[in-house]
Amino acid sequence: MKVLPTPLEGAVVIEPKVFGDERGFFLETFSAARFADHGLPTNFVQDNLSYSRRGVLRGLHFQNPNPQGKLVWVLEGLVFDVAVDLRKGSKTFGQWHGVELSSENKRQFYVPEGFGHGFVVLSETALFTYKCTQLYSPSTEKSLLWNDPEVGVKWPEGCEPQLSEKDLKGKLLKDFSADELF
Numbered sequence: 001m002k003v004l005p006t007p008l009e010g011a012v013v014i015e016p017k018v019f020g021d022e023r024g025f026f027l028e029t030f031s032a033a034r035f036a037d038h039g040l041p042t043n044f045v046q047d048n049l050s051y052s053r054r055g056v057l058r059g060l061h062f063q064n065p066n067p068q069g070k071l072v073w074v075l076e077g078l079v080f081d082v083a084v085d086l087r088k089g090s091k092t093f094g095q096w097h098g099v100e101l102s103s104e105n106k107r108q109f110y111v112p113e114g115f116g117h118g119f120v121v122l123s124e125t126a127l128f129t130y131k132c133t134q135l136y137s138p139s140t141e142k143s144l145l146w147n148d149p150e151v152g153v154k155w156p157e158g159c160e161p162q163l164s165e166k167d168l169k170g171k172l173l174k175d176f177s178a179d180e181l182f
Contacts, residue, residue, distance in 0.1 A: 001028070003038045006097045009090065010112035011083045012040070013099055014071075018106055027106060029073070030131065040110055041069050044131035052121045052128065057161035059118015060084055060144040060153075060170065064180060067113035069133035077126030078102040080156050081109050084116035084144060086173075087182045094173055096153050101128075114182035116144045120159055142180060145170035 002015040016027045028034070032042040050058065060082065062068075072081060082098045099109050100122075111117045113133065121128075143166055146153070150173050155161070 001034055001038075003040070006083075006099075008083060008085050008092050008095060008097045008115070010110075011085075011097060011115065012038075012110050014108040014110060016106060016108065029108070030071070041071075041133050044071065044133055046132040046135050048130050048132065048136075050126075050128040052126055053162075054121050054124050055160050055162045057118065057120040057146055057155070057159075057163055057167065059167065060116035060146055061118060062086060062116045062142055062144070063134065063137050063140045064142065064182060066134045066137040066140050067182065068136075069113045070111045070117055070130045071108055072101065072111065072117075072119075072128065072130040073106070073108040074101045074103055075127040075129055076103045077121065077123035077128075078104075079119040079121050079123075079126050079128055080159075081119040082117070082153055083109070083111040084151055084153070085114070086116050086144070087114040088178065090114075094151055096151055098153065118146060120155055120161060122156060122159070142176070143167055143170035144176075145172055148172050150174060
């Protein structure tokens with residue numbers, strides 16, 4: 001696998017080695033040994049699967065306490081996936097990075113603990129999966145407003161986001177207290 005750094009320290013794009021022929025393909029989605037060789041987490045405790053229609057925007061979510069690192073990829077379809085650095089001492093605090101993940105490019109994105117995470121579906125539908133380093137904790141989950149002007153995520157043009165009630169009520173970065181962030 002190739003591990004490609006992003007401008008946000010710790011957030012990386014992973015390109016797995018794909019073995020394919022006219023019958024289809026095979027790839028390894030996770031190997032503790034390979035991840036350890038690249039300094040990535042190897043202890044994932046929960047797997048999630050999300051199915052969404054075009055325009056569904058989920059995020060930007062994080063948990064504190066009990067922060068989750070997430071290894072994400074798309075089984076079917078195309079999404080624009082975003083990580084926002086919420087680590088107060090980081091030189092990239094409040095900055096974001098986005099990457100297209102699809103069943104075609106087979107890329108994975110590792111979003112470390114201390115980051116907000118979200119995605120929007122660009123295809124008709126998408127099957128999106130992620131491995132998490134901590135269990136989901138509804139009582140500690142927070143939502144950064146998807147279109148916070150201070151963060152300035154540039155979501156793809158022509159996308160009419162469909163949001164949950166929870167995500168519509170996300171907070172601006174400046175409205176989080178210091179102890180809510182990392």
